[in-house]
Amino acid sequence: MRYESTVEAWKARVAGNPERVALRYFDGWMTAAQVDRASDALAVALVARGTIRGARVGIYLQNTPHYALALLALWKLGATALLLNPMYKRRELRRLVDDSGAIGVICADTAELETRQTLAGSTVCWLITTSARDFQTRNDPRSCDMTARPAASTDGDVAALIREFDGLRPADIALTRDDVALLTYTSGTTGPPKGAMNTHENVLAVATTFGRFARLAPGDIVMAVAPLFHITGAVINAAISLFTDTTLVFTGRFDPDIVLEAFAEHRVSFTIGSITVFNAILALPHASASHFASVKTLYSGGAPIPPATVERFHKRFGVYIYNAYGLTESTSGVIAVPPCATAPVDASSGTLSIGIPLPHVVARVIDPNGHPVPPGTQGELELSGPQIIPGYWNNPDATAHAMPEGRFRTGDVAIIDTQGWIYLVDRLKDxxxxxxxxxxxxxxxxxxxxxxxxxxxxxxxxxxxxxxxxxxxxxxxxxxxxxxxxxxxxxxxxxxxxxxxxxxxxxxxxxxxxxxxxxxxxxxxxxxxxxxxxxxxxxxx
CATH class of the missing domain: 3.30.300.30 (ANL, C-terminal domain)
Incomplete structure (x- = not known):
């Protein structure tokens, strides 16, 4: 079914199976119906703080249930979630807030004081806090700060606001697929960070196509390993689970021991994470195949996968790591290795294939003049399709340069063989x-x-x-x-x-x-x- 917005997709999921557990966080859980009610209440609280359609609100958090609740609440208002890396400090954070014109930020209670000081005099009018101890009772010291709990922000606390506005729901907004769902800043490796405008169409296109491609099924358990402040975590971990009849597992900031235990405890069947995640698990001497007994599919994206690492992981745990490729501008994964297939290795470069294009993605390799090159020839990877953003926030020059006629020039050197497999050689600048x-x-x-x-x-x-x-x-x-x-x-x-x-x-x-x-x-x-x-x-x- 074609949905017009992320909200429509979410509501269809809730209607289909309201009692399915949608979120898990250590020993805590919430059904789809409970998540819907809680995000309604949070949305009403955000309206009371001036959040309207098109407003940007920063989410400055690690991977906790607050993240999913905030995304849904903002989307229900037609607002845009500004994804902020919680490791950013002072100037890094202020630059993105100033560029986006955010009106508010949702942050951890442990970060409130420094965040408030950093954003003094900015467009931000309020800070709402969260606690890692919310929505669970285990309070694992590896994930939760066990010192005295900081006081909640005077502007409000997410859990308290949900209780205060429980039972209320915001007015319906007639969203379009062109409304901006996420504002996600590039890493700035080739210049100042640019705000990628990931629309509802972009998010839906990736979440639905990747979900089908990876063969997600009702009842699957999705682990939020990739950070949700990054486009891969926000879409291929969070959105893909929120829009399907599956359960999304949170473990806070990445800790290899916690994640390993969660794989076994929650019987995780699917996730995507960077190769450093899987390297960290390989380094754990007590990790065994039993931890991955329930896994159907593991994907890795964000950084290249060495063939030797895939072999070692498979030999030790019996699980193959499938390659995936995407960028902020493509709203995360748009090329991937199909489940049950083994990625080939390019004979000329020794590079493991990143896969084949997902449905509705057009991938081609071009020369410096923008002309397609023959199969097996190196050139710049160019992408087009409904997953590609319409442009950068308030930056038409950068948009025109990177996306001539809507086709995104990735800056990555690639090869496409005669069978359609794509091999990523490296970055042009490297x-x-x-x-x-x-x-x-x-x-x-x-x-x-x-x-x-x-x-x-x-x-x-x-x-x-x-x-x-x-x-x-x-x-x-x-x-x-x-x-x-x-x-x-x-x-x-x-x-x-x-x-x-x-x-x-x-x-x-x-x-x-x-x-x-x-x-x-x-x-x-x-x-x-x-x-x-x-x-x-x-x-x-």
């Missing part, structure tokens, strides 16, 4: 030029992941008088395993062309990442002398 030869960091990283001691790897280019650029690798190791930079260099030298293998290897404790698991290569470039390495500057190619 290409390394060694003595006139092109080196894609992804290929070198995948080779490093084949070494049994390597936990995570990132590769960058460093200016070099002899070669133009030198390939440099940063590597973190698995617990209790030792290997030298020279050994890793020798390992890659045996497996890669002479111009590709790294001449410098830094072994570090951890790699810098975004909150969604993407490794910050730029930060490594800025700090590429921070660790000891091995260098052979005059070695011939």
């Amino acid at each position: 290409q390394i030029n060694v003595s006139g030869y092109k080196v894609w960091p992804r290929e070198v990283e995948d080779t490093l992941y084949e070494h049994p001691a390597v936990h995570e790897a990132a590769v960058i280019g460093q200016s070099d008088e002899y070669r133009g650029e030198t390939v440099v690798a940063f590597v973190s190791l698995k617990s209790g395993v030792l290997v030298t930079p020279a050994e890793l260099i020798a390992f890659t030298k045996e497996r890669l062309a002479a111009y590709k293998y790294p001449r410098i290897v830094h072994i570090v404790d951890d790699l810098p990442k975004t909150q969604t698991g993407k490794i910050r290569r730029q930060e490594l470039r800025d700090e590429n002398t921070a660790a000891q390495g091995v260098l052979h500057p005059k070695e011939k190619l």
